[in-house]
Amino acid sequence: MIGSGYFDGFGGRYVPEVLISALQKLDEEYRRLSPDPEFKQRLNTLLTTYVGRPTPLYFAHRLTDRVGGAKIFLKREDLAHTGSHKINNAVGQALLAKEMGRRRIIAETGAGQHGVAAATASALMGIECEIYMGEVDAERQKLNCYRMNLLGAKLNIVKSGSRTLKDSINEAMRDYASSSEYTHYLIGSVVGPHPYPTIVRDFQSVIGREAKSQMQQITGGLPSALVACVGGGSNSIGLFHPFLEDAEVKIFGVEAGGEGVTTGKHSASVVAGSNGVLHGAKTLLIQDFEGQVLETHSVAAGLDYPAVGPEHAFLNKTGRAKYVAIDDSGALSAFHLLSETEGIIPALESAHAIAFAVELASDMSSDESIIVNLSGRGDKDVDQVARLEGSI
Amino acid sequence: MSRISATFTALNGRPAYIPYICAGDPDEEFSLSLAKRLCDSGADILEIGIPFSDPIADGPVIQEAMQRSLKSGFHVGDVFRLIERLRSQSVPQPVVAMTYYNPILKMGPDKFCRSLSECGGDALLVVDLPPEESSSLLGMARDNELDMIRLVAPSTTDARLEYILSEASGFVYVVSVAGTTGERESLPESAISLIHRVSGKSRLPVALGFGISMPEHVRQAISAGASAVVEGSKLITLYSGLLDDRMKALESVERHAREMMAASFPH
Numbered sequence: 001m002i003g004s005g006y007f008d009g010f011g012g013r014y015v016p017e018v019l020i021s022a023l024q025k026l027d028e029e030y031r032r033l034s035p036d037p038e039f040k041q042r043l044n045t046l047l048t049t050y051v052g053r054p055t056p057l058y059f060a061h062r063l064t065d066r067v068g069g070a071k072i073f074l075k076r077e078d079l080a081h082t083g084s085h086k087i088n089n090a091v092g093q094a095l096l097a098k099e100m101g102r103r104r105i106i107a108e109t110g111a112g113q114h115g116v117a118a119a120t121a122s123a124l125m126g127i128e129c130e131i132y133m134g135e136v137d138a139e140r141q142k143l144n145c146y147r148m149n150l151l152g153a154k155l156n157i158v159k160s161g162s163r164t165l166k167d168s169i170n171e172a173m174r175d176y177a178s179s180s181e182y183t184h185y186l187i188g189s190v191v192g193p194h195p196y197p198t199i200v201r202d203f204q205s206v207i208g209r210e211a212k213s214q215m216q217q218i219t220g221g222l223p224s225a226l227v228a229c230v231g232g233g234s235n236s237i238g239l240f241h242p243f244l245e246d247a248e249v250k251i252f253g254v255e256a257g258g259e260g261v262t263t264g265k266h267s268a269s270v271v272a273g274s275n276g277v278l279h280g281a282k283t284l285l286i287q288d289f290e291g292q293v294l295e296t297h298s299v300a301a302g303l304d305y306p307a308v309g310p311e312h313a314f315l316n317k318t319g320r321a322k323y324v325a326i327d328d329s330g331a332l333s334a335f336h337l338l339s340e341t342e343g344i345i346p347a348l349e350s351a352h353a354i355a356f357a358v359e360l361a362s363d364m365s366s367d368e369s370i371i372v373n374l375s376g377r378g379d380k381d382v383d384q385v386a387r388l389e390g391s392i
Numbered sequence: 393m394s395r396i397s398a399t400f401t402a403l404n405g406r407p408a409y410i411p412y413i414c415a416g417d418p419d420e421e422f423s424l425s426l427a428k429r430l431c432d433s434g435a436d437i438l439e440i441g442i443p444f445s446d447p448i449a450d451g452p453v454i455q456e457a458m459q460r461s462l463k464s465g466f467h468v469g470d471v472f473r474l475i476e477r478l479r480s481q482s483v484p485q486p487v488v489a490m491t492y493y494n495p496i497l498k499m500g501p502d503k504f505c506r507s508l509s510e511c512g513g514d515a516l517l518v519v520d521l522p523p524e525e526s527s528s529l530l531g532m533a534r535d536n537e538l539d540m541i542r543l544v545a546p547s548t549t550d551a552r553l554e555y556i557l558s559e560a561s562g563f564v565y566v567v568s569v570a571g572t573t574g575e576r577e578s579l580p581e582s583a584i585s586l587i588h589r590v591s592g593k594s595r596l597p598v599a600l601g602f603g604i605s606m607p608e609h610v611r612q613a614i615s616a617g618a619s620a621v622v623e624g625s626k627l628i629t630l631y632s633g634l635l636d637d638r639m640k641a642l643e644s645v646e647r648h649a650r651e652m653m654a655a656s657f658p659h
Binding site: 012013014015016017018020021022160161166167170173174177178179180181275276277278279280282287289290291292293 | 444445446447448449451452455456459462467468469492493494495496497498499519520521522524525543544545546547548549552556567569570571572
């Protein structure tokens, strides 16, 4: 017997024995349900009538003019229900949980976007929901904490370890180990043990499928490049995956460079990490010389994670996708730039992608085009940015 | 015959007491005194946990112990020196190194196994490494004459149980509950039935762990057919509040360990 769920050496299922049977069952159920026409129909109906899909592909002409170079298109995931792409996966997995007869959903959250999406999807399905959130994150995202309560979810504040996203995943996995018979763990990114990286990628790939056909309608062809931010990597893999076979499309994942990748205060696990195992998968992670996972930093809480989805580690290894880092100050400039030029306030996470797309576009010709995944809206970050800049 | 197998043979049916300690909590000197004390008091096998930053199989008590250890500057490689020092103090008991996979991967599985064997360690227990992922490590463990201890859980299916047992050596670690380490009131029914299932399929000794903290648990485990019990969180709870007076901390652990061992003798 060999391990399953690998992306050429990355991925796998590195978990305690107590979790194995639950993951095997989830894998079986997912493989049974995902091709089922009735399940697909139900999911599609929800994506259209509840989430608000398809989200627009918008030509950012004023930003393009300002930069001078390739045409910049924005995939407007910020316009999806709850304000980010997280809802695509949350609705998909909540439907899966419902079909599997689970009466409880648990989820981890960093910035709170996935927590809000999971609480929303649970309310939609009428399933009890508990969210794990690090004490540090809860402190900086108070409004999202209230949102989760409002949606009927119970919030569990995690006080162990670094009290951030990685610890809330640890805590959710511990909960799942003792409750998997009646609980579904609704993981929010393409991380974790097999089959999670595959399930989340499949549910997020709607982003890339739509973008591809929208681009064909607008320009009659494929984009020259794709750009998306990468924390765990769900919005990016969602955009990238339907384009992987299109060799002429360049793919760029943008990680959080924090205060600079040479300072040690960053979250760039592909750019500056090394091979390791965390949260059930072999992948790239930020660790010390003896394999202890290090604390990370980013101005964007949603990118503040020490590892990355195993499929990204694989795409990096094969060279199909390139990974770069944008630091806090670059993201903050892009946050302003997009707000001023297009009247769109991006999430700080997505602002990393905007910042790199601007650099990239200026080196390209106006015949070329770039799709940037605008993964979320920036309302949640306005307070934080105003404080950082001393405006309030 | 491995030192672990020889230990069980010599026990001749008497159940073994296996205390778990977290290496480096709160520092190496205390771990050494604690290990020595437990072995001198009659522990049969010693399990030494290597601290890891993200211990998903452990409850809050062991996680905090690991954090104290890491904070004190204890390094993964220091565990080999700890075991070596135990051996130099003539501690003969088999030592099982319990760890998560990432520190092994980072050091290099080959170097890890060689170092563990050279310092006097006897076995490896990697909590987040199911057999599907561990074929290369298993080979290296064998090359270095280390037993590979396998965990089985109440949710482990019969077919999977056979697969896991086919590669196990030393003893089989039965996880008593679906969940993490930590004290619990009583032994669940699932633990008892799992001991029966394992005994029916393997001749290896069965050790019951997770949630063991009272002499009554030992008696229940033995009457269900277990050959050993593993206890960890309770010992840490006992000493962690008494670290201002280390003699007292060690005495408290020893007193409890003796009660647990007394419960393992036939009446």
